[in-house]
C-alpha cells in the first residue's frame with residue numbers, strides 16, 4: 001500500500017527537481033532593479049552584471065549609484081529613482097525605454113524597501129504606516145505598472161521581494177502590512193499577466209544582515225518614538241517595557257539574522273534565469289523551518305508563543 005505512494009512521491013520529486021534545474025540559454029537581456037544602493041539589490045546587480053545581463057540599476061542616492069558603477073562593468077547603467085515619487089518613476093521609466101529599445105525589458109526586480117518603526121501598534125501613527133506602505137507596496141506597484149508594456153514586449157519577468165513577514169505578521173508597524181500587500185499584488189499580477197507570457201515570482205526572505213535589519217537603527221527609531229509618547233501611554237507600558245522589548249528583539253535578531261546574502265541573490269537569479277521560475281522562493285533557514293510553518297499554525301497558538309516571548313505592558317489586564 002505505502003510502497004507505490006512512496007515511489008510516486010519520489011518520482012514526482014525527481015521530475016520536479018529536473019524541471020527546476022532547466023535554465024534559459026545565457027543572455028544579455030535587460031534587467032531593471034530598484035534599490036541598488038546596498039543589500040540584496042546591489043549584490044544582485046553585480047552578479048547579473050558578471051553573468052552578462054545588461055543591468056539597469058536604480059539607486060536612491062547619487063553616492064550609492066557612483067559606488068555601484070565603480071565596481072561594475074561598463075554594461076551596467078545606473079539611474080536615480082525614489083519609488084515614492086511618481087515623477088521620479090516616470091523619468092526612470094523613460095530612461096529604461098531608451099535603453100531597451102525594441103528588445104523590451106526582460107526582468108524587473110522590485111527590491112527597494114524600508115523597515116519603518118517596528119514596535120507595539122498603539123505607539124504608532126497613521127503616517128508611520130503610510131511612509132512604509134509608500135516605499136514597500138505602492139512604490140513597486142507604480143514601478144511595475146509603468147514598466148509593464150516593456151515587460152510584455154519582451155515576455156519578461158517580474159520578481160517582487162516581499163518577506164516572511166508578508167506571511168506572518170509577527171510584529172506591529174507598517175512593514176508586515178506592506179509586505180502582505182505586495183504579496184497580494186504579486187498574486188493578482190501573476191494571474192493577470194500569464195496570458196501575455198509575463199511571469200511573476202515572489203521572493204520571501206527570512207532575516208538577513210543588511211541595513212534593513214540594522215539593530216541600532218531599529219532601536220533608535222523605537223527609542224525616539226517612546227520619548228514622544230503621551231505620559232498616559234508610557235505609564236500603561238511602564239519604563240521597563242522598552243528595555244525588555246529591545247533586549248528580546250536584539251536576542252532574536254542576533255540568533256536568526258543570516259550574513260550570507262547570496263542565499264537570496266541565488267533565488268532572485270533563479271527567478272530570472274530558470275526556464276520554469278518558481279512562484280515563491282523562501283531563502284534562509286528561519287524562513288523554511290520557523291516562519292513559513294508557523295504561518296500555517298492556528299492563530300491562537302502563534303499568539304500564545306509571541307505573547308510568551310514578548311514583554312507584557314505594566315497595566316495589562318490579566
Ligand SMILES: NC(=O)c1ccc[n+]([C@@H]2O[C@H](COP(=O)([O-])OP(=O)(O)OC[C@H]3O[C@@H](n4cnc5c(N)ncnc54)[C@H](OP(=O)(O)O)[C@@H]3O)[C@@H](O)[C@H]2O)c1
Pocket residue numbers: 034035036037038039040041059060061064081082083084110111112113114135161162163164204205206207208209210211212213
Ligand atoms: N534583510 C532582511 O532580512 C530582509 C528580509 C526580508 C525582506 N527584505 C526585503 O529585501 C529588500 C531589500 O532590502 P535589504 O535587506 O537589501 O536592505 P537595504 O540594503 O536597506 O536595501 C533597501 C534598498 O532600498 C533603497 N530604498 C529605500 N527607500 C527607497 C525609496 N524611497 N526609493 C528607492 N529606493 C529606496 C535603499 O536605499 P538606501 O540604502 O540609500 O537607503 C536600499 O538600497 C527590501 O524590500 C526588504 O524589505 C529584507
